[in-house]
Amino acid sequence: MAFELRKYLSEEKGFNLMLGFIIRPPHQLLSLLSCPGLRIPRFSVLCAPPRLRTMAASSSFSELPLVAVCQVTSTPDKEQNFKTCAELIREAARLGACLAFLPEAFDFIARDPEETRRLSEPLSGNLLEEYTQLARECGLWLSLGGFHERGQDWEQTQKIYNCHVILNNMGSVVATYRKTHLCDVEIPGQGPMRESNSTIPGPSLESPISTPAGKIGLAICYDMRFPELSLALVQAGAEILTYPSAFGSVTGPAHWEVLLRARAIETQCYVVAAAQCGRHHEKRASYGHSMVVDPWGTVVARCSEGPGLCLARIDLNYLQQLRKQLPVFQHRRPDLYGNLGHPLS
Numbered sequence: 001m002a003f004e005l006r007k008y009l010s011e012e013k014g015f016n017l018m019l020g021f022i023i024r025p026p027h028q029l030l031s032l033l034s035c036p037g038l039r040i041p042r043f044s045v046l047c048a049p050p051r052l053r054t055m056a057a058s059s060s061f062s063e064l065p066l067v068a069v070c071q072v073t074s075t076p077d078k079e080q081n082f083k084t085c086a087e088l089i090r091e092a093a094r095l096g097a098c099l100a101f102l103p104e105a106f107d108f109i110a111r112d113p114e115e116t117r118r119l120s121e122p123l124s125g126n127l128l129e130e131y132t133q134l135a136r137e138c139g140l141w142l143s144l145g146g147f148h149e150r151g152q153d154w155e156q157t158q159k160i161y162n163c164h165v166i167l168n169n170m171g172s173v174v175a176t177y178r179k180t181h182l183c184d185v186e187i188p189g190q191g192p193m194r195e196s197n198s199t200i201p202g203p204s205l206e207s208p209i210s211t212p213a214g215k216i217g218l219a220i221c222y223d224m225r226f227p228e229l230s231l232a233l234v235q236a237g238a239e240i241l242t243y244p245s246a247f248g249s250v251t252g253p254a255h256w257e258v259l260l261r262a263r264a265i266e267t268q269c270y271v272v273a274a275a276q277c278g279r280h281h282e283k284r285a286s287y288g289h290s291m292v293v294d295p296w297g298t299v300v301a302r303c304s305e306g307p308g309l310c311l312a313r314i315d316l317n318y319l320q321q322l323r324k325q326l327p328v329f330q331h332r333r334p335d336l337y338g339n340l341g342h343p344l345s
């Protein structure tokens with residue numbers, strides 16, 4: 001994959017590339033591609049390792065499903081945001097991804113709750129229709145990480161749901177999850193976050209959804225702070241956990257990577273976190289650092305600064321092997337602390 005991509009970027013796009021290799025236990029070979037001079041769409045690709053065992057088996061590394069993680073700076077301009085996301089999604093399709101992940105608030109980031117309400121749409125609105133067409137045109141599955149959704153109860157409540165939508169490659173909505181933990185926090189230096197001013201918490205968790213890359217468990221941003229949720233999702237069969245985010249610029253450096261890697265290690269899942277980055281408007285900025293973590297806890301792909309995308313291969317054989325070698329789910333003691341993360345009904 002690295003070489004295909006390298007060839008594509010250097011021959012067709014004329015980019016200068018650096019290729020590096022890092023060898024680390026357990027016998028993983030990381031191939032690193034980085035392209036410092038790129039403008040949008042910019043790539044930072046740290047490819048999931050062609051593990052020696054996988055290489056020895058019949059399936060080759062380049063046959064594993066490839067996923068793309070898109071990083072953007074949403075503003076209140078919905079049309080411009082769509083253009084940026086569409087460009088990244090088309091690039092992901094050209095690079096051979098089967099699934100592209102967009103961050104929370106990929107549709108817009110407003111200046112205040114009033115503007116959030118005004119710009120919101122129902123799932124049956126124009127914006128979702130445009131993404132439906134895009135998914136079809138590109139033949140790509142899409143994780144739309146946090147759509148400001150006018151739900152059934154909009155007329156009474158005048159509040160929205162923060163809705164993670166999965167579209168299949170025909171553009172059909174195959175899963176929705178409405179953010180259950182709302183971010184009402186005040187961190188010095190970051191500006192207050194009062195998500196519940198405009199948003200209603202979702203009523204339920206959703207069963208993981210089968211995709212060409214694996215079974216995806218749905219969550220959003222602040223949800224990553226609640227391991228009970230990730231344990232519930234993995235016990236319901238998740239292989240990939242997703243945390244599309246607009247993470248704060250103060251909590252980001254301290255918590256972002258640590259939380260994502262912890263969720264990956266304790267659930268033995270891949271973790272995909274598409275993030276907002278940079279300044280959205282005068283009052284708000286996000287941390288960025290979109291990444292994919294493998295079930296061992298290794299960051300196998302990460303975006304560089306600014307809008308762009310990164311890619312990773314999902315190796316479910318490796319995941320199964322690791323779960324056998326390190327069987328933490330057989331070692332739990334619910335008699336001592338209850339069954340945190342009940343299986344979903």
Ligand SMILES: O=C(O)CNC(=O)[C@H](CS)NC(=O)CCC(=O)C(=O)O
Nearest residue numbers: 105183193195221222246247248251
């Ligand atoms: O406001 C919107 O339009 C979309 N929603 C968000 O951006 C939400 C609520 S303000 N952001 C987070 O949950 C950040 C969590 C975070 O930063 C942390 O857990 O440290």
